[in-house]
Amino acid sequence: MVRAAFDGGPGATPIEVTLTNLDKVLYPETGTTKGEVIAYYTAIAPAILPHLAGRPVTRKRWPDGVAEASFFEKNLPGHAPAWLARQVIEHSDRRVTYPLVESEAGMAWIGQQAALEVHVPQWRFAGHRPGPATRIVFDLDPGPGAGLPECAAVALAVKEIVEGAGMRVYPVTSGSKGIHLYVPLDRVLGPGGASTVAKQLATDLEKLHPDLVTATMAKEVRRGKVLLDWSQNNPAKTTISPYSLRGRAHPDVAAPRTWAEIADTASLRHLRFDEVLARWRDDGDLLAGLDPPFAVGAAPHDSDALAKYRSMRDPARTPEPVPAAPPTAGSGDRFVVQEHHARRLHWDVRLERDGVLASWAVPKGPPTSPSQNRLAVRTEDHPLEYLDFHGVIPRGEYGGGEMTIWDRGTYETEKWRDDEVIVRFHGDTLTGRYALIRTRADQWLMHLMRDQPPEAIPPPRVAAASAKDTLSGEEPASAARGRPAEGTGGQRHRDAPFPRDLAPMLATPGEVSGLDPGQWCFETKWDGFRVLATLDGDDLVLRSRSGADVTGRYPRFAAAAAELSGHRVVLDGEMVVFDDRGVPDISLLQADPARAEFVAFDLLYLDGTSLVRKRFADRRRVLEALGATAPSLLVPPPLADNGADAVRLSAERGLEGVLAKRLDSVYLPGKRGQSWLKHRNWRTREVIVGGYRRSAARDFASLLVGVPVGDELVYAGRVGTGFSEADLRALGPRLRASQRPTCPFTTELTAVERKDAIWVDPVITGRVRFMRWTETGRLWHPAWLGEKR
Known part of the structure; x- marks a missing residue:
């Protein structure tokens, strides 16, 4: 037995999960162990959780492996950990408590239960009741004599009809026999509406392709055909979640696919868990547009808005207030900010609203200047008694650590929407107009607003020139003219805080040959290991895409870093090993990482200047200037002046492909955008x-x-x-x-x-x-x- 700590969710303290029998084989034919299942589910958590968010989770468990008996489990057992969020549904014949799986720790618990399959309905909770469907699903189930190629043909026919109606459809190979198709809904359908729409499409397609499609469940009519099963849109039905394992002979997964893969029926097959994990790490979530953001803890305030808060705390083990009664309205204008020394220091900003405290965790604290934007993570609503709470939450409990009151007072509401809140604080420390703006899911930004129009920020070319001048220690007059007066509370644009938690921007697969060369830059797509390099004086750190510290793996970068000594720099690039022809070869990198050299292709921060929001053309210009001062820093030139030549040259030279970047694009940390496009060569x-x-x-x-x-x-x-x-x-x-x-x-x-x-x-x-x-x-x-x- 081991106890391992896993991410407990945004703003939450890591949660310890007890893991047992990690060497137990759950898939005998492949030797896949329980430990490997848990490792997969925790690694794929960022991809699967958006598709579980707000949905009751039914588990199908194989305690003794897939060769033995399995069973479905809906009700959360009494011994389930207290930190698991839960919701109760009153069925006609019983009351069932379902878990809500919202974190990496929750996925570890799923794996520990040998719950190989995770099933969810097509609806999400609205408050504490089942809400409307957010998507339609079609289950393409091949009958005797049919298989994946026939399912793919039907999937393409469904795609044509759905897209003809102006909607999008996402394919998933089920990991069992067939294909699932998901259609996101941009409007609320009435009770049973999703089933009605799905059944009508299935019936129409059966008429168009009677030799291939059936909408009838009876087995005797399914030979050689594909059942277009519409019934899983019934609110009482569930479907295997995307990214879930399957309890079959091999550890295959319900895997999101591209339509190009579906069309290539000769190569189409089900994918194993290791393949799915590698695909997601490289290409992101192919279903990113399927499920709308769902803010954890942001359910509508109904008669028991504190149910989630209570489900995460045991009043016998924490000094926090855990009121038994539903919340009642107070004055509605109070706030508190608590400094929370949990595993990661952060500040909790809580605003009284509808009888509870709407809460955000702000890792770096509320901004003190209009030039700052601070990440704020929406957390569960808290009781009004938290306005006065301070003390020590025991270690091992949710949010364990010391909590003190940093500021409190009253506030006025200017705007309160699901995606934007504007208030004016009247506290001892926190004063003025602040905006909280949701960027995605439970991720928000906290911003100190100016009461008058803000001063113009220097355009990208000025900022780039300032960064260049920093290399020689000189300051341009334009920067001096733009500096706020001492004592005004403003902050010089060039004095941005040193970023240590950026994530790499990702590219989207796309066609690059026909792009306008006047608006795009065409670079080599490197065959290596992506890293962000941060150099703060003599402090050098290399981090992978997942944020892991890999500095010790690549010692040769120290030479280039030595030439940059004295600068404070964040570089985006790739560790590569070149073969005898000068072509990057990842097999050489895998065999001997110590040989790897760092290829720099973007510059995100330099000596007090953040370049993240500057144009790529300006970032590139400053990067080339920096490279001229450090000969060991490889800054390769663009591959070609236009996309067609870049594609041709990359193929001729045996390179991995081409990366096209819009010259006017800003850097989007951790996001995949259309301003970076990638073309891969066979x-x-x-x-x-x-x-x-x-x-x-x-x-x-x-x-x-x-x-x-x-x-x-x-x-x-x-x-x-x-x-x-x-x-x-x-x-x-x-x-x-x-x-x-x-x-x-x-x-x-x-x-x-x-x-x-x-x-x-x-x-x-x-x-x-x-x-x-x-x-x-x-x-x-x-x-x-x-x-x-």
Whole structure:
């Protein structure tokens, strides 16, 4: 038994979850353990949680693994941890308490329960009652004689009809047999309205394609056809959640897909959990537009608006006020700000509203200047008794740590909407007009407003010039003229606080060849490991996309950092290892990270100036100036002047692809935008066969291949497609003749990768086509091109 700490949600203290039997095998055919299930669910939490938010979670559990019996569990057991949020539904025959899974810790609890499948309805709670459906789902279930290709054909037909009606549809391979299609609703439908709409579409499609589609549940009419099941839109029904595992022989997942993948029926298959995790890390959530933001704790204030607050606290273990009665209205104009020394220091801003305290956690405290925007995370409503609360919440309890009153007083409301709040504070410390603006889900910004029009912020070119001048220690006159007078409470634009928690901006797949070269810059898409480099004096830190500190993994960056000594810098770039031709090779990076060099392609902060909100063209200009002062800092030039040439050159040089960036675009930390577009090349690679897996239908199911790195053979993945009949006839006998008892790969393989492997002498060399390398050094979607003779 171990106790592991997991993220408890925005603004919350990490939560310890007891984990047991981590080595227990839940998927016997692949050897996948309970520990691997928990690792997947906690890693995929940022992707799955938006699709669970506000929905009652039904779990399907396999305590003894998928080879044994399973059972559905709706009601939350009495021994469930107190920190789990919950909602009660009064069914006709019973009262059921459902969990609301809202955090990484909640997903760890799901995995600990061996709840492999997570099912939810298509509606969310509105206050403490089931609300209207937010989406329609179609379950494409193949009958006998039909399979994924037939489901894909039906999915494309549904897409044509739905998009013709001006709506969007998202495909998900179910991980079981068929495909799920989700349609987000931009309007409220009446009771049963979603089922009615879905049934009508299914019936119409059955008439259009009677040989392929049926809307009838009866099994006798489903042979060779696809059931377009509309019934899961009934409010009483649930559907497997996107990103949920399936309790089948292999650890496949209900996986979001692109429409290009659905159309490629020859290659379409269900995806394993490790593949889905790698896809999400690289491309983000393909269902990002499906479910509208759902602010945790922001349910409408009905007769018991404190139910969530109570569900997260045990009055016997915390000194916090936990009133038993529903809230009653007070004066409605009071506020309190509490300094909260939890695991992460933050300030809780609470405004009295409708008998409760609407609450936001502000990690860096309320802003003191109009030039600041502070992150504010909406949390659960608190009771009015919290206006006077101060004390120590015991360690291990929700929000554990010391809490003191930082300021309190009254406020006036100027505007209060679901996405914007403007108030004027009258406190001892907090005074003036403040705005709270929601950016997404429970993420808000807190901003100190000016009572008069703000002074003009220097345009990007001025800011860029100021940053350049910083390199020589000189200050341009334009910056001096724009400096606020001493004692005014203003802040110089160039004195932005040093950012330590930025996340990389992400690119969206798109066509780059036809983009206007006057508005876009075309760069190399690097085949490496993305990092943000922060240098604050002599303090150097490299962080991965997930925020992990990877400084020790890449020692060569210290040389470039030494040349920047004395500067305060945040750089965006990639760690790469170049092969003998000067082309980045991620297999070399995986084999020896210590050889990696840092390629810088963006500059986010320099010596007191934040460049995040400046144009890319200006950021690029300052980056090139910085690179000229530090020869060890690689700042490659753009790949070409236009998109078509960039695509051609990247393919000719064997590069991963092209990244196109709008010249006037600002940097969007942690977000994926249309102002950065990425084009990937199909790539080819010479590989050496080191093993294979058997197939009941042919000599082998797939080849296990590697790439030579010096005297080592580094495992690169499994190739299962692209073989012609001639390839199969030629390779089968040679594989059988070269079998050996030991693995020829020098790198470590996972238990799943080793399972059912038959090793061979590494004598067969071939070429494969693939899209890219994964972060774990595996070929992504490889196909066999032929043997090298």
